[in-house]
Amino acid sequence: MGFKAALKTVSKMEDSEKIIEKLKFNDDGLIPAVAQDITSGEVLMLAWMNKDAVKETLKTGNVCYWSRSKGELWRKGEKSGQTQSLAELIVDCDNDTLLLKVKQNGVACHTGRKSCFFSTAKNGELVENQKVITPPEELYGE
């Protein structure tokens, strides 16, 4: 399904509470969410959501995570502009993991790379598999 078709799905996700009821959150009230670029299929990142984050994501169509380090809602791209538009929210067989198919606006990684998965294990070393597209100073600078 392309992004335009998928957007229709989002607009129909009005009943976020019914989805949230089906999900299994961990002891910290969180569920892992894997973001995948709906166009390229590239896996972009893994982050965590609490109930409020799932609710906001389903309501707005803009992906919102829970920042474990800051202890607050993390509206992806709020500072950097590198937002994620939700196309589909998919639940796994155990109802304890989410797959978010998204349109990634710009880059997903705070290092300025498209995906956070840029270090491939090879000969006991981690080898960079992608280049910086937008330098962090452009993403977070004045």
Added chain:
Amino acid sequence: MGFKAALKTVSKMEDSEKIIEKLKFNDDGLIPAVAQDITSGEVLMLAWMNKDAVKETLKTGNVCYWSRSKGELWRKGEKSGQTQSLAELIVDCDNDTLLLKVKQNGVACHTGRKSCFFSTAKNGELVENQKVITPPEELYGE
């Protein structure tokens, strides 16, 4: 990179200890691992690994997780035959999540579907987005 080319990568991953040293495991000694089909790009599942699971996976090239419910190493496909052959192991920017590019032999999900992510949120309901390929009784039966 195709699977045949990628297999070469695995054979060079002899120094698993050096990779494990770089990873951040959580308080339970675990790290989440996302498995993605290297051919189709489909996200298949998310499971967890401890150090021994990472080590075994890198050494054998067959994906081995840690079963949180059973508290033991989970050699994927050991009973069902639906093994995952590792092509690439990729680490994220925080060194606390793994992306496994794999050749999925058969189906990844215990329900007999290719991927565990088969329930799409739509109108407050979870709608099946893929069919069973191999019934569970064939996977786990006598």
